[in-house]
């Protein structure tokens with residue numbers, strides 16, 4: 001047990017000892033423990049421009065002494081600068097935008113403001129907090145899919161502060177902007193909350209949507225200031241500027257107080273008694289481990305949140321903890337519950353307040369509790385699996401910690417390469433700056449529909465194209481004109497038909513056609529999935545989760561765009577297997593390093609789902625079911641490296657060591673590819689499901705051994721680009737993840753992939769390390785540094801021709 005300088009075990013250390021009590025030493029799961037110190041608050045005076053009424057209202061809502069970052073951000077916004085406030089969880093970002101907006105309202109009774117959040121629930125929370133302040137003349141109102149028709153006219157005509165989301169702005173507000181003329185004329189501020197969530201394809205859509213919004217506001221003579229709120233991220237200024245398409249200043253110096261926290265990294269033990277794919281060992285699942293930890297912490301009386309990746313996982317983890325408690329402390333079983341999206345707002349409120357006042361002690365939740373919900377000051381947080389980004393990791397762990405008392409955060413690694421890497425590289429988790437979100441507003445697949453929408457909203461003028469990407473926009477417009485969707489006139493580009501293009505754009509999708517998921521018995525539409533990923537997610541036999549309910553797919557009718565499902569809750573989950581082929585269409589950048597090249601470019605990925613695995617929650621694989629589905633072609637961006645045969649097989653004296661025997665090359669490349677896909681999310685803020693890969697010993701287009709990692713969305717989302725630019729640290733981390741795993745020949749924690757089309761065959765773990773050594777040595781040597789320099793953030797310039 002670790003003690004404080006005064007000789008006393010901290011509360012957090014006691015909790016950790018409790019969670020590990022009785023675990024045999026050779027199975028001790030904790031790989032690292034770190035203590036993060038408490039932080040004292042720093043206060044600033046209310047600026048002179050804040051009217052007394054507003055100051056009093058904000059003080060009454062709990063912020064009687066503002067923190068310096070709140071005043072810094074608010075003052076910038078007040079002075080007319082776009083600002084992004086990127087500070088920690090519960091650091092009072094709301095006040096940073098409430099202050100300028102409410103102050104402006106108090107001095108200009110025609111002023112209006114728009115608040116946008118990625119979710120309806122968060123917008124509702126923020127609306128409630130502004131309404132509760134009860135400041136005269138603010139007239140705040142929600143305008144989203146739930147707003148009754150009867151109220152919409154009132155909101156358009158009278159509301160001054162409208163709380164909405166990107167989807168509604170796109171479909172409901174911009175297309176009928178003339179009915180919103182009053183609102184746009186007065187538009188002084190646009191608040192973009194939780195903006196770090198706008199990444200990948202969704203981020204690219206929102207970036208273009210914000211450009212459309214600014215254009216329409218200018219049409220009415222307004223020029224709103226944007227105030228963005230973000231979790232802490234690297235380069236918030238650059239990201240926000242890219243998202244807005246306009247200059248934006250960052251405020252990052254967090255002056256809010258925070259309690260001390262103990263962070264424990266935890267790797268569940270290998271279970272030798274269970275067999276996974278190809279008989280690889282599996283680890284105890286992170287969810288099952290989280291349930292045990294949750295139960296132990298509840299017994300200690302610690303108010304605990306366990307974050308789990310899926311809704312079903314949240315239910316299972318809560319259930320698991322309840323079962324354990326039912327045996328050892330039955331009176332505590334009812335103090336545990338699950339929380340996830342899909343519950344009614346009242347149910348959610350009730351769960352939140354029960355957790356805050358101690359009626360509940362343990363709650364297992366999805367990331368529904370991550371965004372915005374004002375729950376903090378808990379005794380402990382358990383994260384079952386890396387949530388995908390460091391921003392989310394800190395957001396979730398930030399729910400723990402009260403001033404004056406320390407709190408425990410336990411990160412439980414799942415059975416995959418990224419989690420394994422993090423469990424063994426605490427610095428990568430605890431000391432790295434949070435990654436910047438990636439988005440690509442120049443993606444023609446995203447740009448085209450937004451230019452069509454913009455033209456339909458108001459004819460596009462040549463002078464307006466710069467904000468939409470200049471030449472990229474001109475090329476896309478030419479295509480839209482050729483397709484007769486737009487007409488070019490001397491005064492600009494015009495939308496040609498009476499139908500609006502807006503309904504065909506799905507901001508959260510890939511731009512591909514949507515497949516409707518329909519319950520066959522009732523004809524109820526459950527949801528939609530991207531056409532591009534439908535074969536992988538709603539193939540016959542797939543288990544499909546909707547709002548926590550489980551369905552099984554009976555039929556996928558691609559021609560009519562419908563997947564028919566029935567309600568069923570089998571104990572297994574399914575994961576599709578596909579075979580993939582890749583063709584290089586254009587190499588955009590190429591760097592060569594004596595036998596190794598690193599490339600970025602456009603590719604065509606042809607894939608076919610050929611079957612699926614059925615897997616038990618324990619990780620055990622039940623069977624593989626074959627499927628017969630058509631091929632799909634995806635045009636996207638990829639990063640790839642090639643290694644020449646001489647170097648790869650050790651015939652040329654390369655710097656990377658002995659080389660790989662020819663027979664082992666396919667397995668070595670394949671394993672290196674899987675691990676690299678697993679680690680890219682560390683650098684590119686994507687999910688491993690957003691990217692794919694192909695490896696081959698001799699690729700038709702490159703003529704050499706090649707490993708590709710490609711974006712999973714049409715046109716790309718910026719992930720491959722990020723991989724290209726962070727090539728050395730990315731492959732260095734990949735190598736370390738593989739070598740850190742103690743399994744003998746490859747398992748899900750290192751080189752097996754949950755979605756491999758070839759059933760994870762062939763895979764050569766040692767060969768993968770050799771390939772990565774050869775590549776990193778060649779690149780490192782050409783650049784004059786060793787590959788152990790993981791800090792080198794960029795591929796060095798081409799030096800070897």
Ligand SMILES: Nc1ncnc2c1ncn2[C@@H]1O[C@H](COP(=O)(O)OP(=O)(O)OP(=O)(O)O)[C@@H](O)[C@H]1O
Nearest residue numbers: 062063065066067088089090091092093094095372
């Ligand atoms: N200056 C202040 N002094 C004391 N309490 C404050 C201050 N500013 C804000 N708070 C309180 O801190 C809590 C968190 O504020 P808020 O929800 O704005 O944080 P946030 O940074 O937006 O959180 P999240 O990370 O969840 O988005 C609220 O209960 C709020 O009333």
